[in-house]
Amino acid sequence: MLKERIESLAQEVKEKNREAAEKYGRNQHYAKIIATRGKEVCVARILACRKMWMRFVVISRAILLRRRPVFRPSSRKR
Numbered sequence: 001m002l003k004e005r006i007e008s009l010a011q012e013v014k015e016k017n018r019e020a021a022e023k024y025g026r027n028q029h030y031a032k033i034i035a036t037r038g039k040e041v042c043v044a045r046i047l048a049c050r051k052m053w054m055r056f057v058v059i060s061r062a063i064l065l066r067r068r069p070v071f072r073p074s075s076r077k078r
Contacts, residue, residue: 062068
């Protein structure tokens with residue numbers, strides 16, 4: 001009975017070590033992706049938010065002035 005309990009505990013420890021190693025590997029993978037692609041993803045999200053904000057401003061102004069919203073393409077090149 002004691003031997004079975006020890007074997008059971010050893011199996012639990014092995015399983016937890018395997019899970020921890022898998023989690024560590026995933027975290028390292030994500031850290032590598034963030035390090036290599038983080039800047040471009042961040043810039044893309046900022047530009048998308050800016051575009052959405054500008055559309056919101058145009059629509060808000062149109063509502064306040066009771067006009068039809070006019071979306072003008074940005075003259076700045078990105």
